[in-house]
Amino acid sequence: MAHWLRILPVLALCGCPAGVPQVTPDAAPGRPSVAPDGGLAPASDGGADAPLFTWHRDLQPLFYRRCQSCHRPGAIGPFDLSHYDQVVALAPMVEDAIVGRRMPPWKAGADCNSYEGDISLSDDEIGMVQWWVADGMPEGDPSEAQPAPPFPEQALSRHDLILEPPEPYLPTRRPDDYRCFVLDWPETRRRFITGFEALPGDPQLVHHVIAFRISAAKRQQILDRDEREPGLGYTCFGSPGVIEEEGTWWLGSWAPGFVLAGSVGAELPPGLGLAMEPGDTVVIQVHYNTTVLEPRPDRTRVAFMLEDEVEKPSRWLPFADPDWIWGSEMPIPAGEADVRHEFQVDPTLFPPVSDGRPFLIHDVGLHMHLLGRSIRLEVLNQEGPPSCLLDVPDWDFNWQPAARLAQPHLFRPGDQLRMACQWDNSQANQPSLNGEILSPQDQNWGDGTTDEMCLGLMLISTQ
Ligand code: HEC
Incomplete structure (x- = not known):
């Protein structure tokens, strides 16, 4: 200094x-x-x-x-x-x-x-x-010059389990190929995931990796979806195609270069862990960026850190208006440059956190698709000013790490979570897919490349 x-x-x-x-x-x-x-x-x-x-x-x-x-x-x-x-x-x-x-x-x-x-x-x-x-x-x-130690080869302090697709995959879609791979979870008793990272086969091609948990009850749906498409895995964009209403379904996300940032694709806060049951399935979504690189075969593996017991079993709590998801009540009309939707509720009134007890929010992620302009998740406190959890005023689809709050937020029943999203569906903000600029279409909630979402994800635990 x-x-x-x-x-x-x-x-x-x-x-x-x-x-x-x-x-x-x-x-x-x-x-x-x-x-x-x-x-x-x-x-x-x-x-x-x-x-x-x-x-x-x-x-x-x-x-x-x-x-x-x-x-x-x-x-x-x-x-x-x-x-x-x-x-x-x-x-x-x-x-x-x-x-x-x-x-x-x-x-x-x-x-x-x-x-x-x-x-x-x-x-x-x-x-x-x-x-x-x-x-x-x-x-x-x-x-x-100050000493600059070599960058660590891996983000996790240990790799207890590594899963990989059965064979390499050659990305085909350009400039972006979003591919889901189904991986069996081999553990025979309940284990807790305390850390996650992706080990990309080709670090320059792999743009991000998201891991999801699919429960035994939904496994067949995923296998059917996988089988419908030729080649290894299947095309998927916003989610693996099956949303778990209950249970942890988001396991973690990883993007290259955030290894040192600590909060993404790495270890959960000490004492926290995500439960995995025998018979569960892991789906990984790999985003291949083929804009400039000739597609090459890739076999991306995922590594987990596991514990038998954790102090605070935790979960990712998805947060969005159920009417958006199941009632198509998130219209984004073609041609409109400023479309907003917002939703607020006390989540402790509903499953899966309906036990009426306060909970801690540790990490926060936000998710929209390509027409997003801005997104914000905050807590409207019964007393005092709102507590902003994460705000992305200039949405970028390629920046979706989970941000770890420096101080976990204690959510108290009676307070409300509030999500606000803004989209631009004018001609000026259309994505280009496979080299062509799309023309504006009426949009709503969905998990395709040209659908939209407005989703918050919070890593929560008991106090
Ligand atoms: C987390 C990974 C990451 C980190 C950290 C990072 N970059 Fe980048 N950078 C990228 C990627 C990926 C691209 C190409 C895609 C793009 O333009 O976003 C890029 C593109 C660029 C570009 C060309 C595009 C532009 O916006 O001008 C410049 C210049 C650049 N980086 C400089 C830097 C500098 C300087 C730093 C540190 C102060 C830095 N980057 C840190 C990943 C990173």
Whole structure:
């Protein structure tokens, strides 16, 4: 932190907001120059010539923590940002993505709640990048580089069970192939899942993986669905095609690069676990992104951490208006640019949490499809202001990790959960599927690519 102290005299001179080196965009878009007030050039550090920030001392540690989990050889990011020369060569684009807050990808609204594993950059960090670029991107002294241990091979501390499809699958649909694979659950007694991660066969092709639990009662439906389609697995989009009204059905989601973020595709909070019964089935949905890569055969495996007993048996609680799901009462008319639906209820009045007791909310996920604009889940407290759980003001279908609340929220009977979704079904916001831009159609709840959803998911436990 020592270098931040060195900024202080500069800030005192230029009157910048505390901690943020003041840079303003000049005529060239995306390229900042230093604010003219005080006549300071970035290289002038209170008179000394030494640059304020250098690659080895300041920027590399930031890129290591916030970019290189994805932008390194073999990872999901489209290019490597591990080395000075690579970052310098891409500097205008890199700076623009950082200042525009597109990278690192973190879409949770900042004024809603605090999360473990929040990978977004602070204003100070963004300011540092801008300053460094405006200063001519000094490399600095390699001897000042901090050690950067290799990225961990796996997110979980142990792999107790690994499941895999019987053979590799060759994605066929472009630019996106969403495929569900049915995996038998081999355990012969009740076990608790305490951690989940996907082990993609081809890390550049696999965009995300979601695992679902299918109960013995619904297993045949899934097998029938699997059999109807030729080839390994079947096409599925928003869900595996069977929704469990009761019981845990969401087991976890995984996206590459979030391994270090802690909250996704990794371990549940200590003491929590999701019960799996003998005879259950696991369905994994794998999203292959074939936009730029030639499809190649992939065999993605999933790994679980298991316990026999846990302190707080937990579950994912899905939350949506039942009338949307079963009554088609979530109309999104063709051509309308601002369609909103919302729903609020005290969930302790209904199964599966109808025991009238308070419960803890640990992780929160939100789910819509391709026409979504924004989504928000909050608690309307009987007393006091609402508690926002997760807000995605600028919905992006590719950003759906579960966010872990820094402090679990205690939900009390009498309070209400409130979900609000907004869609844009105008021509300007139509997705392109298999290379063609679709024209607006009337939409409603459904699990196809061109249907919509407005779903909240909360990892809950007793107190
Ligand atoms: C969780 C994974 C992940 C992390 C972390 C991440 N990126 Fe990316 N980045 C991607 C992926 C995937 C793409 C390509 C798809 C896209 O554009 O969203 C991308 C695209 C980009 C692009 C080109 C597209 C654009 O929006 O300009 C830039 C530049 C970029 N990343 C820079 C960065 C920088 C700088 C960081 C760290 C401050 C970072 N990324 C962190 C995954 C990541």
